[in-house]
Amino acid sequence: MVHEDFYKFQGADKYVLDEELAEIVNVSMALEMPLLLKGEPGTGKTMLAYAIAESLNMPLIVLNVKSSMKLVDALYQYDTLTRLNDSRFADSSRDVSNIEDYLKMGKIGQAFVSDVRVVLLIDEIDKADTDFQDDMLDVLDQMEFDIMEVDKTISAENRPVIIITSNAKKDLSDPFLGRCNFHHIAFPGEDVMHRIIGVHFPDLKKEITDACIRTFYGLRKLEGIEKKPATRELINWIRALKADPDFKLSLLEKGNVPYLGVLYKKSPDLKVASNAIGKNRQ
Amino acid sequence: MFVSFFYSLRDRGIPVTPTSFLRLQRALRLGVIRSLNNFYVVARSLLVKSERWFDIYDQVFAHHFEGVELPDLDEIELSEMAKLLLDEWLKNPEGVAAALGVNEEDLQKLTPEELEQYFLDRLKDQTEAHHGGSKWIGTGGTSPVGHSGVHPGGMRVGGVSQNKSATKVALDRRYRDYSQEGPLTQSQMGEALKKLRRMVPAGPLDVVNVDKTIYKTMKNAGEIEIIFDRRLADRLKVILMIDNGGWSMDPYIPLVQTLFDYSRNQFKDLKTYFFHNTIYDRVWADAARYRNSELLTDFTKKDPDTRIVIVGDASMAPYELMNEGGSIYFGERARNASMENLQFLSQTFRHCVWLNPTPRYEWSGTWTIDQIRRIFPMFELTLDGLDGAVSHLISRN
Numbered sequence: 001m002v003h004e005d006f007y008k009f010q011g012a013d014k015y016v017l018d019e020e021l022a023e024i025v026n027v028s029m030a031l032e033m034p035l036l037l038k039g040e041p042g043t044g045k046t047m048l049a050y051a052i053a054e055s056l057n058m059p060l061i062v063l064n065v066k067s068s069m070k071l072v073d074a075l076y077q078y079d080t081l082t083r084l085n086d087s088r089f090a091d092s093s094r095d096v097s098n099i100e101d102y103l104k105m106g107k108i109g110q111a112f113v114s115d116v117r118v119v120l121l122i123d124e125i126d127k128a129d130t131d132f133q134d135d136m137l138d139v140l141d142q143m144e145f146d147i148m149e150v151d152k153t154i155s156a157e158n159r160p161v162i163i164i165t166s167n168a169k170k171d172l173s174d175p176f177l178g179r180c181n182f183h184h185i186a187f188p189g190e191d192v193m194h195r196i197i198g199v200h201f202p203d204l205k206k207e208i209t210d211a212c213i214r215t216f217y218g219l220r221k222l223e224g225i226e227k228k229p230a231t232r233e234l235i236n237w238i239r240a241l242k243a244d245p246d247f248k249l250s251l252l253e254k255g256n257v258p259y260l261g262v263l264y265k266k267s268p269d270l271k272v273a274s275n276a277i278g279k280n281r282q
Numbered sequence: 283m284f285v286s287f288f289y290s291l292r293d294r295g296i297p298v299t300p301t302s303f304l305r306l307q308r309a310l311r312l313g314v315i316r317s318l319n320n321f322y323v324v325a326r327s328l329l330v331k332s333e334r335w336f337d338i339y340d341q342v343f344a345h346h347f348e349g350v351e352l353p354d355l356d357e358i359e360l361s362e363m364a365k366l367l368l369d370e371w372l373k374n375p376e377g378v379a380a381a382l383g384v385n386e387e388d389l390q391k392l393t394p395e396e397l398e399q400y401f402l403d404r405l406k407d408q409t410e411a412h413h414g415g416s417k418w419i420g421t422g423g424t425s426p427v428g429h430s431g432v433h434p435g436g437m438r439v440g441g442v443s444q445n446k447s448a449t450k451v452a453l454d455r456r457y458r459d460y461s462q463e464g465p466l467t468q469s470q471m472g473e474a475l476k477k478l479r480r481m482v483p484a485g486p487l488d489v490v491n492v493d494k495t496i497y498k499t500m501k502n503a504g505e506i507e508i509i510f511d512r513r514l515a516d517r518l519k520v521i522l523m524i525d526n527g528g529w530s531m532d533p534y535i536p537l538v539q540t541l542f543d544y545s546r547n548q549f550k551d552l553k554t555y556f557f558h559n560t561i562y563d564r565v566w567a568d569a570a571r572y573r574n575s576e577l578l579t580d581f582t583k584k585d586p587d588t589r590i591v592i593v594g595d596a597s598m599a600p601y602e603l604m605n606e607g608g609s610i611y612f613g614e615r616a617r618n619a620s621m622e623n624l625q626f627l628s629q630t631f632r633h634c635v636w637l638n639p640t641p642r643y644e645w646s647g648t649w650t651i652d653q654i655r656r657i658f659p660m661f662e663l664t665l666d667g668l669d670g671a672v673s674h675l676i677s678r679n
């Protein structure tokens with residue numbers, strides 16, 4: 001049996017997909033397993049989910065995990081306050097005696113009750129504690145959960161395509177990993193980066209692209225940087241350079257790097273980088 | 283299918299589970315895999331769950347499907363072997379200098395670097411020609427390569443330190459895992475650590491207490507009054523760094539052990555690292571200080587609100603602390619002086635304390651303790667000292 005969606009995913013308009021990753025995405029869909037993506041921030045983990053949704057023409061539901069989040073928040077919310085308010089003032093169309101009027105689906109719940117198959121992106125799972133992660137995988141495994149307040153079980157009508165991202169250096173728990181497909185997105189090499197920049201700036205001159213990418217990889221080699229600039233920063237930086245009427249290529253070649261603040265988001269990093277560049281120029 | 287591939291992965295230390303192997307079979311049955319390249323990618327994503335193992339996976343894969351030789355584990359084995367051999371030699375403490383056939387006085391003039399080189403050379407000679415032969419490393423003498431000797435700059439090869447200033451510890455007991463065992467005797471220390479647990483950064487008043495709200499509302503005859511509770515915010519992260527290796531710490535290990543066993547249950551998120559004497563470029567997550575090391579520079583990525591608790595006697599040779607490359611281990615050439623690393627830690631994390639198991643009245647006698655106290659607030663490893671450390675860690679600034 002070959003799954004109907006198989007081989008479908010080929011990359012989207014703005015997403016440069018390497019072959020490996022495409023295969024892994026397709027296999028995860030075929031095996032109906034969540035795909036866990038790790039990698040440096042800014043390498044396109046989150047963008048992949050957007051690209052899949054776009055390419056497969058499915059709606060995308062994003063669950064941004066927060067450290068304080070409990071699993072039930074991602075499944076459903078029972079709005080007690082509104083119900084109390086309604087019982088006091090009775091001026092809404094909701095039926096106070098019907099609890100279901102006060103239940104709202106969380107992101108996972110929405111993905112389950114959706115009429116069509118959706119892409120569910122669970123972003124930055126490492127922010128939550130391990131209990132959350134394990135419990136969530138139980139729900140995703142069984143594709144159903146209970147709503148305690150009304151003793152009702154919600155089952156997924158269409159199994160969503162699940163993409164999970166993690167920035168963590170440390171590993172997630174073993175049972176969690178056991179249930180996921182795993183891929184690590186390495187930082188793109190210069191040739192892939194040329195393709196990525198080509199997709200985002202189709203009309204950029206080749207010399208400028210070359211110079212920008214060379215400068216960028218040079219800057220990534222600096223030591224003592226907390227957050228190295230990644231693809232996202234490079235794209236924003238080129239965007240800034242393009243918008244600047246005074247920007248000339250010769251500046252870059254002389255080792256003068258404008259808009260460092262676009263590349264480095266933390267002030268100590270920015271200091272280190274501008275010192276290093278100052279040294280180069282002398 | 284591919285059972286032997288599965289087992290070679292396991293043999294090389296990749297934690298491959300049978301379940302994931304069955305999943306691979308399922309993928310094969312589904313007709314998802316069309317080529318070897320395809321198989322390479324799919325099998326990796328199914329079987330290998332961390333990029334840490336990707337390299338080993340590549341090796342096994344190449345070996346299995348393309349007949350490439352697996353590289354030997356030579357390097358690690360050799361250094362392990364060397365340590366075992368050293369251990370052997372120590373059991374035969376006899377006429378050291380005579381067996382060496384060298385002039386002791388010449389050796390005593392060597393700097394630590396030269397001494398290390400000399401030691402390594404001898405080690406090489408020995409591993410090549412050793413068949414129960416010469417016993418050139420012994421104990422108790424004044425040779426620069428024995429232990430418990432009185433040579434001030436001598437290389438120590440085991441034994442409890444008396445002078446706390448050996449420059450090179452060549453023999454290491456990697457199998458001592460302090461984290462696992464040890465009876466808890468000093469229950470008061472656990473009490474003190476519970477203070478850390480109580481260190482709850484109080485969240486905002488934004489959780490509705492439904493029961494109290496209904497009660498209040500009823501009391502108000504139906505006029506709604508909403509009662510909020512403080513959100514629980516027990517998100518305290520603690521990093522514990524333990525000096526576990528030094529023979530100089532041996533006398534204090536029961537104390538540290540007690541602290542450690544307790545702390546394991548006290549915090550929500552606790553990471554423990556080990557180091558020896560002072561902190562160089564990396565610290566180890568395993569007590570053997572051998573397998574899982576983490577670069578200190580990577581600590582910038584951790585939450586700056588993490589509480590750092592360092593446990594160590596802070597006693598060492600001054601150059602270990604002050605010199606670049608002061609590490610006392612072969613092959614570990616630290617880039618920064620340890621002093622700079624400690625400063626880096628105290629700048630990166632706002633809440634750091636150093637717990638010292640030696641009694642306070644001895645501190646002034648040790649130069650390195652004075653230096654470290656300039657960087658970290660230092661407390662005794664006693665109930666009172668812990669009290670002080672805890673209140674320092676709780677403080678807001």
